[in-house]
Amino acid sequence: MxxxxxxxxxxxxxxxxxxxxxxxxxxxxxxxxxxxxxxxxxxxxxxxxxxxxxxxxxxxxxxxxxxxxxxxxxxxxxxxxxxxxxxxxxxxxxxxxxxxxxxxxxxxxxxxxxxxxxxxxxxxxxxxxxxxxxxxxxxxxxxxxxxxxxxxxxxxxxxxxxxxxxxxxxxxxxxxxxxxxxxxxxxxxxxxxxxxxxxxxxxxGWGGLIQNRSDGTPLRALSPGHGIEAGGIPSGVMNDYIQRVWSKYSSSTLTVTPFANQPNTKYYGRVSGSVMNFTNGSGAVVTSFQKPDSDSVFGCYKLLDAPNDAVRGPISRTLCAGFNRSTLLTNPNQPDANGADFYRDSVTNHYSRIIHEQxxxxxxxxxxxxxxxxxxxxxxxxxxxxxxxxxxxxx
Incomplete structure (x- = not known):
C-alpha cells in the first residue's frame, strides 16, 4: 500500500x-x-x-x-x-x-x-x-x-x-x-x-504533531510524515536508526521473506556505500534501495517506493515495516512476526507505537x-x- x-x-x-x-x-x-x-x-x-x-x-x-x-x-x-x-x-x-x-x-x-x-x-x-x-x-x-x-x-x-x-x-x-x-x-x-x-x-517529545483549536482543544495528531512537512518534528528524526541499519548490513545480511505463504521466496540485502542491494537465491541483484530519509520511512514512498509488483514492492513493504517498528537491528530475518519486539528502540515511530498501545x-x-x-x-x-x-x- x-x-x-x-x-x-x-x-x-x-x-x-x-x-x-x-x-x-x-x-x-x-x-x-x-x-x-x-x-x-x-x-x-x-x-x-x-x-x-x-x-x-x-x-x-x-x-x-x-x-x-x-x-x-x-x-x-x-x-x-x-x-x-x-x-x-x-x-x-x-x-x-x-x-x-x-x-x-x-x-x-x-x-x-x-x-x-x-x-x-x-x-x-x-x-x-x-x-x-x-x-x-x-x-x-x-x-x-x-x-x-x-x-x-x-x-x-x-x-x-x-x-x-x-x-x-x-x-x-x-x-x-x-x-x-x-x-x-x-x-x-x-x-x-x-x-x-x-x-x-x-x-x-512528539507533541509538535498535535493540531489544536484556538482554545487548546486537540483536533488531531498528524502522522509523522505530515508532521515533518508541517514542521512539527525534525526532518531527520529517524536518521540515527537509519544509519545504524546501514552500518549493520554493510557487514552482515538482511534476509527478507515477504510472503507468509511462500516461505521459500527469500531475498538477501547487503549495503554497499549508500545502496542496499537485494539478491535472489541465485545471487542475481533483483532491486536496490538508496539509503532512505525519515520521510521516506514514515510514508513508505520516495526512496522506499513500493510498486504493486512481485519483487520490489514486497521487499519495500517489509523494509518499511521494519524501519517504522525498529526491528531491523534486532532481527536480521524480516518481517519480524513478534509484536512484542516492535518499537523497542529509542528511535522509532512513536506515533504508531502510541496508537497501537491505546x-x-x-x-x-x-x-x-x-x-x-x-x-x-x-x-x-x-x-x-x-x-x-x-x-x-x-x-
Missing part, C-alpha cells in the same frame, strides 16, 4: 486486498455480494454538534470517481477547474448522539468521511477531487473535526478499516456482519485511549504498511450482510 493519501483510487490498495485474499482463502461468487450493502452509523461520541457523512470514491464497474447518496446511488464528479472549484455538496445528515443511521454502500473503492460540527470543504480540479490536507495551515478544513474510514466493496466481499496513516483524530470503530450473524470489529480505543494518545505524544485489540494502521504481519485495523468478509461505523467517545 503506497501512502494512502496519494493513492490513485480511494480505499484499500490491490496489495492489501490481495494479502487478505491469500490469508482468507477462496471467496464467494459475485452473486453473493449484492450491488449495495447497508452501513449503519452509530453516534456514541457524546457530542451535541451535528454530524455529516460522505461516501466518496471510485465506482469499480466503470472507474468513475464520484460520491454516493444515502441510498447508494452513484453521482460522478463534474469537471473541476484550475484553481480548484467547490465540489457538489455530497454530505448526508448523520445521526445525533445516541442515535443510528443506515445508508447504502455501493461497490466502491472509497472513503466514508464524517465531520462533527461543520461540513468538510471539498474541491475539484481537472484531475479530480482535492482531499483535505490539514498539514497545510491554509487548508479550509484545518479547524474542522473530521476523520474517515477506507473501504473496498467488490465481488469478493468487503474490506473496511480504521486508519491513522494520515492522522489520528475523532475516534471511531468499524465492523462487518457475516452471513452467520457474527460481527467482527476493529478500531476501538481502550478506555481513556483518546486523551492518552495526545498526552503520550507530548511525553515522547487500541483495545492492539490493531492500527499507524503507517501505510502496518498490514505486514497482519497488525492492521481491518475487517473483511466475503459475503457481508452489513457494515458498521461507530463514532466513539472522546475520552
Amino acid at each position: 503506497s501512502r494512502l493519501s496519494n493513492a490513485l483510487a480511494f480505499g484499500l490498495s490491490a496489495s492489501a486486498v490481495a494479502a487478505c485474499l491469500i490469508a482468507l482463502g477462496p471467496t464467494p461468487s459475485a452473486e453473493a455480494v449484492p450491488a449495495t450493502i447497508p452501513l449503519t452509523i452509530k453516534n456514541s461520541s457524546g457530542r451535541a454538534e451535528p454530524v455529516y457523512v460522505y461516501n466518496l470514491g471510485t465506482l469499480l464497474a466503470t472507474g468513475q470517481q464520484g460520491w454516493a447518496d444515502a441510498n447508494g446511488g452513484f453521482h460522478p464528479w463534474p469537471v473541476g477547474g484550475n484553481p480548484p472549484v467547490p465540489a457538489p455538496d455530497a454530505s448526508i445528515a448523520g445521526p445525533a448522539t445516541g442515535q443510528t443511521k443506515t445508508i447504502r454502500m455501493p461497490k466502491f473503492s472509497g472513503r466514508v468521511y464524517f465531520s462533527i460540527g461543520q461540513k468538510i470543504t471539498f474541491k475539484l480540479t481537472p484531475g479530480g477531487l482535492v482531499q483535505p490536507a490539514v498539514q497545510n495551515p491554509s487548508d479550509p478544513n484545518r479547524n474542522i473535526l473530521f476523520n474517515w474510514s477506507e473501504y473496498t466493496l467488490n465481488d469478493a466481499g468487503l474490506w473496511i478499516n480504521s486508519t491513522q496513516v494520515d492522522m489520528f483524530s475523532a475516534p471511531y470503530a468499524v465492523g462487518v456482519k457475516a452471513a452467520d450473524g457474527t460481527v467482527r470489529n476493529t478500531g476501538r480505543l481502550r478506555p481513556g485511549g483518546y486523551g492518552a494518545v495526545f498526552s503520550r505524544l507530548r511525553s515522547a 487500541m483495545a485489540d492492539g490493531k492500527a494502521y499507524g503507517f501505510a504498511f502496518d498490514d505486514v504481519g497482519a497488525h492492521e485495523s481491518l475487517v473483511h468478509d466475503g459475503n457481508p450482510q452489513e457494515a458498521y461505523m461507530t463514532l466513539e467517545p472522546f475520552n
